[in-house]
Amino acid sequence: MNESAETSGLLQLGWQSFRHLETASIEPRAGINVIHGRNAAGKTSLLEAIHFLARSKSFLTHRVSRVIQTGASEATVWGKVDADRSVHRLGVRHGNGETRVRLNGRDVTVLSEAAWLIPLQVINTEAQRLLTDGPAVRRAFLNWGVFHVEHHYRDDWRRYQRALRQRNAALRHGDRRLAAAWEPEMAAAGEAVDRRRRRFLDELVPRALAMAAAWLPGIDLDWQFRAGWRGGYAFADVLAGARERELAQGFGLYGPHRADIRFTADGIDASGHLSRGQQKLLVAALKMALIEYWGKASTQCPILLIDDLPAELDAPHRQDLTQRLEQSMAQIFLTAIDADQLPSFHEAAWFHVEHGQVSQGPRGV
Numbered sequence: 320m321n322e323s324a325e326t327s328g329l330l331q332l333g334w335q336s337f338r339h340l341e342t343a344s345i346e347p348r349a350g351i352n353v354i355h356g357r358n359a360a361g362k363t364s365l366l367e368a369i370h371f372l373a374r375s376k377s378f379l380t381h382r383v384s385r386v387i388q389t390g391a392s393e394a395t396v397w398g399k400v401d402a403d404r405s406v407h408r409l410g411v412r413h414g415n416g417e418t419r420v421r422l423n424g425r426d427v428t429v430l431s432e433a434a435w436l437i438p439l440q441v442i443n444t445e446a447q448r449l450l451t452d453g454p455a456v457r458r459a460f461l462n463w464g465v466f467h468v469e470h471h472y473r474d475d476w477r478r479y480q481r482a483l484r485q486r487n488a489a490l491r492h493g494d495r496r497l498a499a500a501w502e503p504e505m506a507a508a509g510e511a512v513d514r515r516r517r518r519f520l521d522e523l524v525p526r527a528l529a530m531a532a533a534w535l536p537g538i539d540l541d542w543q544f545r546a547g548w549r550g551g552y553a554f555a556d557v558l559a560g561a562r563e564r565e566l567a568q569g570f571g572l573y574g575p576h577r578a579d580i581r582f583t584a585d586g587i588d589a590s591g592h593l594s595r596g597q598q599k600l601l602v603a604a605l606k607m608a609l610i611e612y613w614g615k616a617s618t619q620c621p622i623l624l625i626d627d628l629p630a631e632l633d634a635p636h637r638q639d640l641t642q643r644l645e646q647s648m649a650q651i652f653l654t655a656i657d658a659d660q661l662p663s664f665h666e667a668a669w670f671h672v673e674h675g676q677v678s679q680g681p682r683g684v
């Protein structure tokens with residue numbers, strides 16, 4: 320249980336016209352919350368509602384409008400969040416192609432202000448895509464990871480992206496003087512982003528790989544970070560050196576926006592070498608290590624959403640993960656079709672979902 324966490328995460332969660340969930344609110348506990356019910360009952364929708372509150376997005380679809388209940392014009396999720404030693408009221412609404420976020424009674428225009436409150440990760444059937452998809456997925460994981468522990472990361476990243484956009488526009492127009500003029504800013508912000516990313520990864524990845532090694536015995540796991548430009552060179556020199564080629568291409572080829580993390584198993588790319596189940600375990604280890612790191616390094620309570628835990632792991636791995644979840648400082652929401660498929664938790668809140676109706680009760684009810 321979550322004794323060492325200073326904050327307990329979501330104290331209350333409510334929704335209206337969200338997927339096929341009936342309008343209601345629940346009071347989750349710190350620690351473990353189990354959501355169980357039959358196929359299509361609404362379990363994943365409830366996890367999605369938490370994700371929507373934290374990030375104003377779905378983890379299932381790019382088309383946010385799909386969260387709006389059929390026949391309704393807008394979907395709303397609201398919550399009370401214990402973070403930074405106080406309780407915050409957060410609300411997110413989507414309708415008419417627009418997402419509006421309110422925090423403590425005022426509109427929030429910079430999304431990251433609200434996203435800051437809830438460090439959140441998801442483990443679901445798509446989890447292995449962190450390894451098998453393109454670098455953008457790993458960069459997003461990296462950006463969220465650093466964002467919650469390095470307070471100035473957001474500003475460095477924004478500065479970098481602005482300089483990148485301006486320099487790219489100059490490259491597109493063939494304006495070499497303007498492109499060069501943006502390089503000192505792009506290099507300074509890019510180097511700062513890179514330093515913070517490396518510091519974060521050096522903390523996180525060894526812990527994650529140690530956890531994964533226990534689940535994948537006999538496999539030699541390793542990783543490499545690719546900054547987005549050639550190792551051992553100052554970014555400013557790389558930009559200056561690449562300028563003529565980039566003018567011909569019409570856009571920049573190097574920088575933290577091209578970064579990637581490569582994971583290997585026995586020296587081969589993990590996405591090609593590990594089974595799907597093994598990939599999921601590696602990703603689960605990365606995400607578990609991340610929420611544990613967040614729990615120690617940030618003043619917010621991390622939240623972990625796990626969709627259909629029994630389907631994802633065999634019994635010994637499930638048991639082991641369960642123990643880790645119980646020791647974790649995070650608030651955890653996990654779904655299962657049958658509560659009996661889950662290992663016993665010492666303390667957990669149980670929510671039953673049936674035809675979109677959510678009710679709290681003892682285990683298995």
Ligand SMILES: Nc1ncnc2c1ncn2[C@@H]1O[C@H](COP(=O)(O)OP(=O)(O)OP(=O)(O)O)[C@@H](O)[C@H]1O
Pocket residue numbers: 337338339356357358359360361362363364365385386387388389656
């Ligand atoms: N926008 C919407 N409006 C109304 N109903 C919806 C909407 N989106 C999805 N649904 C319905 O919600 C149900 C799916 O809910 P959900 O995915 O949360 O179920 P689940 O309990 O996680 O199921 P499973 O265990 O099968 O994964 C489906 O019946 C689907 O038709």
